[in-house]
Amino acid sequence: MGSLYESLSAAIRAEEPVALAEVVEGPEDLLGTKLLVRPGGDPAVMGSLGDPGLDRVVTRDTLGELAVGLTATRHYGLHGEARARDVGVFIESFAPPPVMIIFGAVDFTAALAKVAKVLGYRVTVCDARPVFATKARFPMADEVVVSWPDKYLAEVGPSLGPRDAVCVLTHDPKFDVPAVVAALATEVGYLGAMGSRRTHDERVARLRGAGVDDAGLDRLMAPIGLDLGARTPEETAVAICGEIIALRSGRDAPSLRDRDGPIHLDGPGESGTDGPSGTDGAAVPAGG
Amino acid sequence: MKEILSDIDRWRAEGKQVAVARVVGVEGSGPRLPGAAMAVSDAGEVAGSVSGGCVEGAVVAEALDVIAGHRPRMATFGFSDDEAFSVGLTCGGTVRVFIEPLDW
Incomplete structure (x- = not known):
């Protein structure tokens, strides 16, 4: 010792x-x-x-x-x-560290994995197609898994919590419907799915067909990401990660310039604020 | 803390003494959250940060003092009733930094 x-x-x-x-x-x-x-x-x-x-x-x-x-x-x-x-x-x-699971081994995935690593996530890329889901294509990911989304989430889903994120980038109904349905069965804090508005409308219909209710659809951030006008995979990754932060903090993410009020969410006083349990100071998520 | 571990290990392997400064309280606007950490070696090397750059210089001076005196201390930066430091945060908040020798 x-x-x-x-x-x-x-x-x-x-x-x-x-x-x-x-x-x-x-x-x-x-x-x-x-x-x-x-x-x-x-x-x-x-x-x-x-x-x-x-x-x-x-x-x-x-x-x-x-x-x-x-x-x-x-x-x-x-x-x-x-x-x-x-x-x-x-x-x-x-x-x-919090976990981000990205379904779909596409170009957007590589960019999102990179930005997520910068933010401190442990990143898993999962795709059912072994040709695409390779460590060589996603060297920045902590783990690359060849599996169906619902099968993978059945394994790891119980360990997901409010700090974790699931991003569904497949925009292929045969992958993303089971992925979203399985993710909704977990406690994951952020669930987003990529696709155009048209793709998303079709997906909503399929999800309803798969038994997803209004509360489930309300949890789903789709089309994924903040409205930044992002075009490239890298810009889209920033829009997604920005949305994850905004959702966690309960902000609607306009520019700081266009708002009043404190910049930081956590700023309670340090003295004289003891509750019955004696907690005070800024209670914050651990960064590790 | 994680980001400063390798520097700390290297300095200790070189036989240097090290102090660690950690943010333990923030009032009002402050750039870094509690837990933000900075390490200082007795040679004056620095890893990590405890603010947006406003008070790091003062923390280094305090840390070198702590290494020499072998006793931990609290340093408060910004406006505060009990301690008024000349170094402040430009954002107007108060940050409390606990500085201790790494001898544990």
Whole structure:
């Protein structure tokens, strides 16, 4: 067993979930004390904040923050009491990167995979045609899978969550209808499908025929992407990724110049905003 | 943090001492979210960032001080009641940066 830092950096590099809880406010002798929490690790908890009660409560809260990928400062009493502010503990989650699954091994796929990598996604390209779905054509993808979309999603779908994205770029009904239907059965946060308005109208009819209801169609972003006037695969990739960000933040994505109000979504005050659980500061998705 | 690990490992392999600065709180407008990290070696090398470039210079000076003193500290940049630093964020927000020696 190495040092705390070695365990932390090894877990981050291996993209295993890990969180670091550290006293950043409070008595001088506690500053910098740390707990490293790795749900899959042996040991699962390393280090100490100097008090067994505090360690226990912070470990519990850290596991909770890590499960949802949040990073925030929480306050406690010296022995872990709630509603006290003796120590401020900065809990930083290093959640595994979000996943983007791209169905369809086309030129747009290569560009989207590139932009998604820049944004920190773990990218899988999936296409049923072995001639097109090759690592040589998509070297930037973390994984290239030859499979039917519904079959692949039956395998990995249960692990998809709100931070993840499914992009259906096949615009071929025999691929994209099963892909969309299977993706709607997951908890994926973003689901988009490429195609002209005409293609999309036909697809909507087929999806309805496959039993997709209004709520399902409402989740589907199609035609995919923001209205940027994108033409090239690369520009389209930016329009898609822009839409993913806008959907996550609940914004309708006009230009900043044409809006008022704060630029950043997350900007709650750091002091005096403790809820019953003691969370304050900006709670943000972990970037890893 | 991930993006600064290789630089940290290289500096440590070279026998250098390292300090790590992390954003632990942001009030108002701030360019980087909590968790944004920067590492500084005792030779003055820098990896990563904690703002849009506004306070990095001051953080380097603080980090070198932390390496020399072997004690962690909080630095607050921007307008704040308890600490008023001369270095501010042009965006008008306040960012709290925890700086510590990497000796753990």
